[in-house]
Amino acid sequence: MPRLRLPGALLALLLTGAGCAASRAARPVSEEDREGYEARLRKAQALQRGAHLDASREELESLARDVGERLEKHPRDVGLHTVLARAALALHQPDRARVETERVLALAPDQAEAHYLQAFLLGGARQPAAALAEARSATRLAPHQGRYWQLLGTLHLQLEQPTEARAALTRALEVEPRDAQGHFLLGLLSLEEGKPDEALTALERARELEPDYVMAHTHAGQLLQQRGESAAALACFQKAATLEPRNWRTRESLVQVHQALGNMARRDAEREALLELHQEGLVAQDYFIRERFGEGEHTVVVVEDFELKGDWAKRYEFQVYAPGGKQPVRVVSLGSYAFTNAFAHEHDPSLPRLFHLDAYAPDNTHETYGLFQGEPSYDDTRAKVLAILRGEVEPTSSTKPGAG
Numbered sequence: 001m002p003r004l005r006l007p008g009a010l011l012a013l014l015l016t017g018a019g020c021a022a023s024r025a026a027r028p029v030s031e032e033d034r035e036g037y038e039a040r041l042r043k044a045q046a047l048q049r050g051a052h053l054d055a056s057r058e059e060l061e062s063l064a065r066d067v068g069e070r071l072e073k074h075p076r077d078v079g080l081h082t083v084l085a086r087a088a089l090a091l092h093q094p095d096r097a098r099v100e101t102e103r104v105l106a107l108a109p110d111q112a113e114a115h116y117l118q119a120f121l122l123g124g125a126r127q128p129a130a131a132l133a134e135a136r137s138a139t140r141l142a143p144h145q146g147r148y149w150q151l152l153g154t155l156h157l158q159l160e161q162p163t164e165a166r167a168a169l170t171r172a173l174e175v176e177p178r179d180a181q182g183h184f185l186l187g188l189l190s191l192e193e194g195k196p197d198e199a200l201t202a203l204e205r206a207r208e209l210e211p212d213y214v215m216a217h218t219h220a221g222q223l224l225q226q227r228g229e230s231a232a233a234l235a236c237f238q239k240a241a242t243l244e245p246r247n248w249r250t251r252e253s254l255v256q257v258h259q260a261l262g263n264m265a266r267r268d269a270e271r272e273a274l275l276e277l278h279q280e281g282l283v284a285q286d287y288f289i290r291e292r293f294g295e296g297e298h299t300v301v302v303v304e305d306f307e308l309k310g311d312w313a314k315r316y317e318f319q320v321y322a323p324g325g326k327q328p329v330r331v332v333s334l335g336s337y338a339f340t341n342a343f344a345h346e347h348d349p350s351l352p353r354l355f356h357l358d359a360y361a362p363d364n365t366h367e368t369y370g371l372f373q374g375e376p377s378y379d380d381t382r383a384k385v386l387a388i389l390r391g392e393v394e395p396t397s398s399t400k401p402g403a404g
Contacts, residue, residue: 028074029070029074029077037063037067037080038083040059041063041083041086041090043059044060044087044090045090046210047059049180049181049212049215050212050244060090060091063083064087064088064091067080067083067084071084078108078113081100081103081107082100082104082117084100085100085101085104085117088100094124094125097117097120097121101114101121110141111141112137112138112141112142112145112148113138115134115137115138115141116134116135116138116147116148116151118131118134119131119132119133119134119135119138119151119152119155120151122134123135128158129159131155132152132159135148135152135155136152138152139152139171143175144175145175146172146173146176149168149169149171149175150172150179150181150182150185152168153165153167153172153185156168157185157189157192162189162192165189166186166189169182169185169186169189170186173186178209179209180205180206180209180210180216181210183202183205184202184203184219187200187202187219188219190202191223196226200223200224203216203219203220204220207220207236211239212243214240214243214247217236217239217243218237218247218250218253220236221236221240221253221257222253224236225257230257231261233253233257234257234258234261237250237257238254241254246277246282248274248277248282248283248284251271251273251274251277252274252288254266254270255270255271255274255290255291256290256291256292258270259290259291264379271290274288275306283306286305286306286307286309287303287304287306288303288304288306289302289303289304290302290304290378295386295389296389297322297323298322298329298389299320299323300318300320300321301319301321301328302318302319302382303317303319311339312337312338313336313338314333314334314335315334315335315336315355315375316333316334316378316381317331317333318385318389319331320332320389329361329362330361331359332357332359332385332388333358333360334355334357334375334376334381335358336354336355336356337356340354340371352373352374353374353375354373355371355372355374355376356371356372357372357381357385359388364401365398365399365400366398366399366400367397367398368395368396368397368398369384369395369396370384
């Protein structure tokens with residue numbers, strides 16, 4: 001595979017310029033120095049998985065400055081260039097990381113770390129096949145480095161090669177059995193393979209090894225929630241919220257799990273916190289999943305819109321799914337429609353906003369089950385929807401295309 005190379009003039013300057021003369025009088029870079037930089041890098045990277053992103057960035061930037069200063073006196077030190085490249089990757093500075101990787105390749109083209117860095121950059125550039133070749137080279141050259149196997153496994157995941165991914169991730173954990181990220185990735189793979197029990201075991205191990213690992217807590221919580229173990233799921237989500245209080249996905253999960261546990265006051269408090277995050281622009285969409293529950297053989301997913309917008313505004317959609325279904329077999333919605341409100345307010349401007357409770361089927365059947373002056377509460381709406389799904393109430397009107 002062709003390797004990236006620095007322009008000749010710049011490479012000559014790096015290798016034979018004034019920096020090299022200065023390095024002869026500088027204190028050598030000892031193994032202890034390199035281990036110290038490596039320890040700082042690992043610590044900062046671990047902080048990125050928790051609630052200390054600002055502290056992680058500060059440490060990474062400090063590390064990059066310190067290593068950069070040493071490189072002014074030791075421009076041919078492969079280890080220093082390597083640490084700087086990895087720090088740049090952690091800081092989401094791919095261009096800087098690429099430059100440092102080129103320097104590592106120029107100085108040590110057969111070094112395992114150079115291939116690892118190249119694989120990381122190619123993978124980030126959505127070139128997983130090319131990245132895979134570099135990662136394989138890294139594992140061949142340094143088979144006792146767990147993160148090399150971990151990257152190889154992640155690339156196999158990108159390429160949808162679960163058997164190869166499992167082999168690489170298992171090898172990574174054989175080398176470094178206490179690596180939380182390795183257990184986390186193995187958990188995700190098990191989940192993709194339809195092995196939720198195995199996935200949960202791996203995620204729980206990641207949580208145990210790294211208590212500040214936010215994503216391990218949230219993924220474990222989601223699995224526990226799906227299994228109906230709401231109290232255990234709540235503990236996971238609460239830990240994640242403590243670590244990262246402004247993560248809207250965690251707040252969404254807390255709304256759901258408090259609903260399942262019947263903690264309505266806590267549910268409403270978490271929903272308010274979620275609404276505040278939306279108002280601050282910290283939610284990436286206009287809706288959230290308020291609840292998931294079983295009704296008979298069906299699963300009901302409740303979508304709540306943060307705001308009532310447009311002529312056909314909806315507050316809730318109760319989407320009903322058959323077992324294994326990808327599309328709802330029925331949708332019951334609470335909406336507030338412009339034409340209805342305009343007509344009503346022409347006759348009585350003092351009326352509050354009107355809301356409809358309607359049901360829709362894939363064959364375009366439309367049934368109306370109620371008209372409300374003012375917005376009904378979620379709990380009242382939910383009770384009415386359950387009665388509809390159970391056939392306990394009849395529609396006030398119904399239309400079906402093609403009916404005579």
